[in-house]
Amino acid sequence: MIKSNCTLTFEKNPPDSITVSVSGEIDHHAAVSLRRDTDAVLWDYAPKKLTIDMSGIEFMDSSGLGFIMGRYDVMRKLGGVLFIRDPSPCVEKMLKLTGFDRRVTVIKNSKERQSV
Amino acid sequence: MPRTKGKNNSRHPGRPPLSPVTNELKLSFPSLSVNEGFARAALGAFLAQLDPTPTELVDLKCALSEAVTNCIVHAYSDGIGTVKLSVSLRADRTVIIEVRDLGRGIPDVAQAREPLYTTDAAGERSGMGFTVMESFSDKLSVVSKPGHGTTVKMIKRLSERKKL
Ligand SMILES: Nc1ncnc2c1ncn2[C@@H]1O[C@H](COP(=O)(O)OP(=O)(O)O)[C@@H](O)[C@H]1O
Ligand SMILES: [Mg+2]
Numbered sequence: 001m002i003k004s005n006c007t008l009t010f011e012k013n014p015p016d017s018i019t020v021s022v023s024g025e026i027d028h029h030a031a032v033s034l035r036r037d038t039d040a041v042l043w044d045y046a047p048k049k050l051t052i053d054m055s056g057i058e059f060m061d062s063s064g065l066g067f068i069m070g071r072y073d074v075m076r077k078l079g080g081v082l083f084i085r086d087p088s089p090c091v092e093k094m095l096k097l098t099g100f101d102r103r104v105t106v107i108k109n110s111k112e113r114q115s116v
Numbered sequence: 117m118p119r120t121k122g123k124n125n126s127r128h129p130g131r132p133p134l135s136p137v138t139n140e141l142k143l144s145f146p147s148l149s150v151n152e153g154f155a156r157a158a159l160g161a162f163l164a165q166l167d168p169t170p171t172e173l174v175d176l177k178c179a180l181s182e183a184v185t186n187c188i189v190h191a192y193s194d195g196i197g198t199v200k201l202s203v204s205l206r207a208d209r210t211v212i213i214e215v216r217d218l219g220r221g222i223p224d225v226a227q228a229r230e231p232l233y234t235t236d237a238a239g240e241r242s243g244m245g246f247t248v249m250e251s252f253s254d255k256l257s258v259v260s261k262p263g264h265g266t267t268v269k270m271i272k273r274l275s276e277r278k279k280l
Binding site for chain 2: 099
């Protein structure tokens, strides 16, 4: 596997939530392994809630939208829900431009809200 | 080598003459997904001479990423082929990006350009590639011949930079 400029970390939030933080660049090259690694965890843990933190994304093309909608479908099969958390400016622009901001639930400024 | 020397816009008589080409980049690479990031980086390095705004740069990189990905995912879906990229700069700060493949081609270009249209839902394509290319350029043209390949051309004029 050739290295991609994208990293993924998982955090389990008992009882039934998972947070996936993606950072770096999401293109088609990166999306292939993102999809494989995320789904391995999802099918294993079967969470009711998946949060994808996208605050660390520096570049994303429409492959990132495919990744989001793909996980939306997996969560639906698992009977759970998907949230996109703190999209970085480039992610937000892409979601808006394509109208995908109306197809997924986006949570913004989650860190500020926690500290209040 | 720069070709057009401010000649008349012969294909569109009546329009002002095209600004001369001042620089040109040509690259060709195999349709390996690792080259998506390479193509973006090459574009960024080449455009640095025009000092684009960060937004202009990211938008063009994103549009290029879409075009190159389409060659890799769709044009050469059953193997590896050659992707040709050319970038020309005109004196009036117009950037012309052309991405060409000799792959399967597109039977109905108008349909392919519709938002959400994809022939590869299983591959988690979103069907938004052409929409992105269109939004991030001033003009997008797609010429394709089934069985012969596709050429995507994106034109964008960069804003004037203030001289220091
Ligand atoms: N270079 C190409 N060669 C062959 N088919 C293409 C090419 N580019 C695009 N297509 C076709 O056009 C459709 C729409 O492309 P696009 O808007 O980028 O969406 P997506 O890549 O997500 O499917 C593709 O699903 C494919 O059928
Ligand atoms: Mg595409």
